Amino acid sequence: MPSAWLLQPRPTAPPPPAATRPSLSRFSFTQIQIADVLKELQNLDPYKSAGLDNLDPLFLKLSAAIVATPITSLFNLSFISSEIPKDWKAAAVIPLFKGGDTLDPNCYRPISILPCLSKVFESQVNKQVTDHLESHRTFSAVQSGFRAGHGCTSATLKVLNDIITAIDKRQYCAAVFIDLAKAFDSVNHHILIGRLSSLGFSDDCLAWFTNYFADRVQCVKSEGMLSGPPAVSMGVPQGSILGQTLFSVYINDVALAAGDSLIHLYADDTILYTSGPSLDTVLSNLQTSFNAIQHSFRGLQLLLNASKNQMHAFQPFAACTRTPDQHHHPGWFRP
Numbered sequence: 001m002p003s004a005w006l007l008q009p010r011p012t013a014p015p016p017p018a019a020t021r022p023s024l025s026r027f028s029f030t031q032i033q034i035a036d037v038l039k040e041l042q043n044l045d046p047y048k049s050a051g052l053d054n055l056d057p058l059f060l061k062l063s064a065a066i067v068a069t070p071i072t073s074l075f076n077l078s079f080i081s082s083e084i085p086k087d088w089k090a091a092a093v094i095p096l097f098k099g100g101d102t103l104d105p106n107c108y109r110p111i112s113i114l115p116c117l118s119k120v121f122e123s124q125v126n127k128q129v130t131d132h133l134e135s136h137r138t139f140s141a142v143q144s145g146f147r148a149g150h151g152c153t154s155a156t157l158k159v160l161n162d163i164i165t166a167i168d169k170r171q172y173c174a175a176v177f178i179d180l181a182k183a184f185d186s187v188n189h190h191i192l193i194g195r196l197s198s199l200g201f202s203d204d205c206l207a208w209f210t211n212y213f214a215d216r217v218q219c220v221k222s223e224g225m226l227s228g229p230p231a232v233s234m235g236v237p238q239g240s241i242l243g244q245t246l247f248s249v250y251i252n253d254v255a256l257a258a259g260d261s262l263i264h265l266y267a268d269d270t271i272l273y274t275s276g277p278s279l280d281t282v283l284s285n286l287q288t289s290f291n292a293i294q295h296s297f298r299g300l301q302l303l304l305n306a307s308k309n310q311m312h313a314f315q316p317f318a319a320c321t322r323t324p325d326q327h328h329h330p331g332w333f334r335p
Contacts, residue, residue: 167315
């Protein structure tokens with residue numbers, strides 16, 4: 001069933017309020033240990049491409065025992081100064097052709113190549129950040145993206161179990177599959193820093209993250225040539241493990257807007273679903289929840305990809321003898 005039945009709320013919205021949580025312990029970065037950096041360097045994939053700094057992963061892997069100590073000192077100095085080397089904030093974007101019209105930019109998938117040392121550093125930062133967030137149960141139980149012990153399979157099983165349980169109870173069920181347009185590229189840094197502040201991140205941490213997002217650039221690399229380095233003022237870095245965690249933080253509280261409906265988040269994909277004794281009731285409740293969810297996304301400056309959103313209705317087995325036309329609702333479904 002198409003998604004055109006969903007009514008559109010007002011085009012602008014303030015950022016959704018952060019969840020009210022018990023006071024979290026203050027989070028500050030701790031010194032990175034040489035042994036941890038050495039292990040990261042030794043586990044580098046030597047076949048990965050070098051970033052714009054031309055520092056080859058194979059070189060770092062082979063020289064790990066020698067360079068681990070000065071690299072660790074450099075990482076810890078970044079914490080002290082709240083600054084990140086500019087070379088680590090430059091990405092090479094390789095357009096990968098997906099098929100179709102070679103002149104259409106939408107037919108290419110951008111692959112971001114980050115400097116190797118920035119990925120090693122971000123891996124260490126990400127471990128500290130996720131340890132803090134998970135130890136305080138910050139993430140919603142319905143957030144499965146980029147979390148240890150969670151994944152696409154566990155999210156799918158949870159949703160399927162809820163739908164099957166509703167059908168077994170002879171209830172109707174309907175679900176909206178929501179896709180966001182360029183979600184990772186649309187993250188507002190000011191809103192994200194505010195989220196981190198509400199989660200107990202210290203002023204030094206906030207200063208570090210502010211610098212992390214500042215002065216980022218990316219160049220398109222194709223056929224051995226580089227484009228100019230335009231500045232990147234929004235979004236989290238593609239291909240960055242830290243960027244994935246930060247995106248999860250950014251959208252985490254959207255789940256609070258689901259109301260009486262159920263919701264599950266996986267990266268930039270969201271499923272909103274509900275059940276009830278009649279299809280009219282289910283669709284009405286789902287419409288209300290969808291409006292609230294879309295309002296929250298708009299407050300985060302995230303827009304829905306209308307061409308990819310879908311709605312599906314599931315009916316109890318006892319109702320399966322009725323024809324689909326008997327479930328048609330003018331004003332809800334496109335003819």
